[in-house]
Amino acid sequence: MRAGSFFLAILACLLTAPTAEALAQSPGSIEQNFANSLTTVPSDSLSASGAFYVPVYSSVSMSQGKLRADFSVTLSVHNASETKPLVLKRIAYFDTSGKMVESYLKSPVALKPFATIEVFIATTDTRGGTGANFVVDWAAAGEIAEPAVEALMVGSVGAGHYAFITQGRPVKLVGKN
Numbered sequence: 001m002r003a004g005s006f007f008l009a010i011l012a013c014l015l016t017a018p019t020a021e022a023l024a025q026s027p028g029s030i031e032q033n034f035a036n037s038l039t040t041v042p043s044d045s046l047s048a049s050g051a052f053y054v055p056v057y058s059s060v061s062m063s064q065g066k067l068r069a070d071f072s073v074t075l076s077v078h079n080a081s082e083t084k085p086l087v088l089k090r091i092a093y094f095d096t097s098g099k100m101v102e103s104y105l106k107s108p109v110a111l112k113p114f115a116t117i118e119v120f121i122a123t124t125d126t127r128g129g130t131g132a133n134f135v136v137d138w139a140a141a142g143e144i145a146e147p148a149v150e151a152l153m154v155g156s157v158g159a160g161h162y163a164f165i166t167q168g169r170p171v172k173l174v175g176k177n
Contacts, residue, residue, distance in 0.1 A: 031106075034118070037112055037116060039085050041110045042110065042140075046139035046140060047140075048139060048141075048142060049138065050137075053133060053135055053169050054151050054168040056132045056134060057132065058070065058073055058121055058126055058128040058132050059071070059126050059129055059130050060130060071123060071154060071155035072154050073120070073121040075134050076151070077138075077148075078114075078115075078149070079111040079115050080145040084144045085112060085140070086110065086144060087108050087139045087140060088108060089139055090103070091104040091119060091136050094134070097129075101128060101132075102127075108139075134149075146170070149168030150168060
């Protein structure tokens with residue numbers, strides 16, 4: 001009897017604990033959530049810059065379009081430099097139609113060497129749809145290792161659980177040869 005009461009008490013604690021949805025990131029909270037990963041933005045001229053396009057899937061159509069699976073998304077931006085800060089100028093989330101859903105930076109931030117920041121989209125946030133994406137604009141004062149930008153999607157359909165990643169692609173201008 002006592003063991004059963006103890007088990008129920010533990011179960012009640014687990015059920016009332018904050019869930020991932022309750023802890024979903026709000027706009028502008030990168031500065032607060034990742035304060036230990038950030039440093040002062042360099043005062044030197046930002047002579048190196050680039051952008052990444054990151055396709056993500058907050059929803060996926062299944063069963064010939066009759067079923068939709070929703071996924072949480074975690075965008076990770078890694079400074080691959082061992083010695084220089086990486087300046088993040090923009091992290092923007094777009095939906096399937098190309099409309100900006102959310103902007104995650106109020107102003108540029110600098111990421112310490114080898115540090116990482118993340119943006120989390122909860123499973124219940126389906127605003128991005130099946131063709132959602134992020135754009136990450138970055139800069140640095142001088143030569144720097146190109147950052148690593150990836151997204152992890154996690155979700156379940158029925159009894160099946162799924163996780164997959166997409167890698168950010170550097171945005172390059174393509175034109176006449």
